Amino acid sequence: MSNIRICVAGATGWAGSALAKGIVEAPDLELIAAISRSNAGKVLGDVLNLPGVEVPIFRTVSEALQTRPDVFVEYTKPEAAKSHILSALQGGAHVVVGTSGLSDDDYQEIEQVAREVERGVLAVGNFALTAVLLQKFAEIAARYIPHWEIIDYADADKKDVPSGTVLQLANRLSQVRESQLNVPLGEVQGPKESRGTRLLGTQVHSVRLPGYMISVDAIFGMADQKLILRHESGTSAEPYVNGALLAIRNVSKLVGLHRGLDSVMEF
């Protein structure tokens, strides 16, 4: 079987560069193009200090798509992600989305285009295995426990709220049901913002502080008992690599938009 040919948008970034190294080391995958505005015209091996990696870096998606990748990985910035994804689909590639911050409306549009062109999109708010498992366990908990809230932690400079991890979690929980509120938000005394935001039927509280990395608490409460599911990431981008490689290897089996790595995992 021939290798899967991949283009990574954001291959010089924190997450994208770790993934690019992972792809280069995988015997069944071939990195054929990279995208970065500030490094356009160079080769990726020179930028990432990977001798022998002669992958060209392009400024735009349309230039990079001339290399005809099977899979396009989006790992740039929320404001650029949707147009990159739509261009990649129109150019015939399947798409893996790691970038956070896309809205549910964005994803609806992406789903429509993916179905029209019969390509798969796998959007994963967090490729780390412990985050994927938190999502799965939270879905099970929500079937049995009607009250829950989510706390979303990240560093002080992260602009998008909540994190992609939490957006995806809220989306998945909404497919189980809405969390119950004993005091409806309209009847709260004091500033309603203290109760966080209601996102797809879940109360979400975002903390942005120096010293924090992406972490999530999914808190389920019942009378006299509670369950706290917590995912914490460390400082390296390493935990995201294996999950992204799994997504790359499987996205061509999909048609339309699928959210969450567990779409291609067996439980």
Ligand SMILES: NC(=O)c1ccc[n+]([C@@H]2O[C@H](COP(=O)([O-])OP(=O)(O)OC[C@H]3O[C@@H](n4cnc5c(N)ncnc54)[C@H](OP(=O)(O)O)[C@@H]3O)[C@@H](O)[C@H]2O)c1
């Ligand atoms: N799903 C997950 O598991 C996961 C894990 C980690 C991070 N993330 C998300 O992934 C995204 C990237 O994070 P990061 O920390 O790697 O960011 P980063 O270090 O700032 O890297 C961003 C990369 O994208 C490129 N880029 C930015 N804007 C671009 C544009 N308009 N067109 C083309 N290339 C552009 C940058 O290169 P130039 O500036 O040279 O263009 C750089 O290569 C964020 O949304 C983050 O939240 C998700």
